[in-house]
Amino acid sequence: MKILPVISTKGGEGKSTQAANLCGFLADAGLKTLLIDGDFGQPTASSIYQLTYEAPCGLYELLMQTVDLSDASKIISHSFIPNLDVIISNDPQAHLLTAMLHAPDGRLRMRMRNILQHPLFKQYDAIIIDSQGARSVMLELIVLAATDSTIGIVKPVLPDIREFLRGSIAMFEQLRSLSSYGIKLAISLANLRTGLKHRRVVRVIRRCKLLRLKIRLTMYRFVQIINEKRHYQGNN
Template identity: 45%
Template sequence: MRVVSVVSTKGGVGKTTVAANLGGILADAGLRVLLLDLDSQPTLSSYYALRHATAAGAYELVALNLTDPAQIISTTVITGLDLVLSNDDQGRLNTLLLHAPDGRLRLRNLLDTFRPRYDVLLIDTQGARSVLLEMAILASDLALSPITPEMLAARELRRGTLKLLNELEPFRHLGIAPPPLRLLLNQVNDIKSDTRMIMRSLRETFSGASAIRVLQTVIPDRVAYLNAASLGLPVHRVEARRLVGRSSTSALETMQALAIELFPDWHEIVSSMNGRPED
């Protein structure tokens, strides 16, 4: 099971949209996907309609070590896409983990239960520095950080997300290395010259970094992503073909490229998708 946390210490960069759509395309490709919503504002938990909702969720998983799938895993209307609901609206988990001896390693120690059941676990996190965010990162094989092409977002990346990852380096002494970081340019309007400048600067900044890489895939600022969220559908189902008169890629092609870049082992099954599956 691959574990990917979608992270940023800055809110409003599109973490939930990326997690929901990445999970949707992987599930439609035939993979078994589990979404874990660790954001106290449960946007991911309400993105897709549910076939079955459990009473327990992320709070019971983390606070009580409850791993029984029948009690904590809800099923969405997307075949192959399951969800652990966010149910910590009062933010109690951060306080609990802060005082627990295994706080930052709690999730990592619980994941073996889910490995036989799923191909990938996608974790949506809070848009702020927290123990909960650190726990998610330390449980992950890969951290994916959406970044919008604006100067403030680029500055926050350095003083927020990158600083956090650096401060997790001491866990290497326990045999736990912070995961490699992939930066995803999101909500990109390719018309603006300052957008192109920031994108170029980010790529140049991290061109020689071994653990940090700016992905080649770029998520455009398109109404299709808003429409998909309104409909509760993966965006690749909403825009499966290029619009007439537009040379840029469709949402299906964009999400395929992202999935393949993150999971090259699944290139064949993801690239073979060309339509909406029957649920």
């Protein structure tokens, strides 16, 4: 089972679309896939695919641990795509933010990680977790649930790349102290590889075709910032 969060600390980057597309591709390839909509502010991923069955519970009950996970029908919704299930987001008032901040295992941001070890989730080949486009305890909790790496979404334009460095990369640096708990922290952004400190690998998901000179120059600038380690300065 692979758990793969899809994140960005900036809204409007296309996280929900990318997460849903990835789930669709995996399901079409025959992999049993679960999409967890962790964006309580704008739960787009919950509504991208038509549901043939909507469970009475969702993200809120999952993280508050008030649902019986031995009964999959209470928490797992089914999409019209074979092999693709969904856990919907159902916390419009954002009560989870406060609850997770003060939960005993919430302080270490481990609750999602711990919950997904339940036998219910072992049936899935891949679990993709969408997230909110803002730095919060919920985003950290989702990132730390990853089994190997996290997909970061960033548009190939310089302002978005700068925000990615200030937000997503800075968050990973701060969470690095939790590696003593056996947590692997890696952020993946497709098609571009650059060496990063602590053996992290960065691959950049380019939502636009890298044929235009402007986009090529932007991505070149991004690689320079990473390779020169100027993202640690926090002002690029």
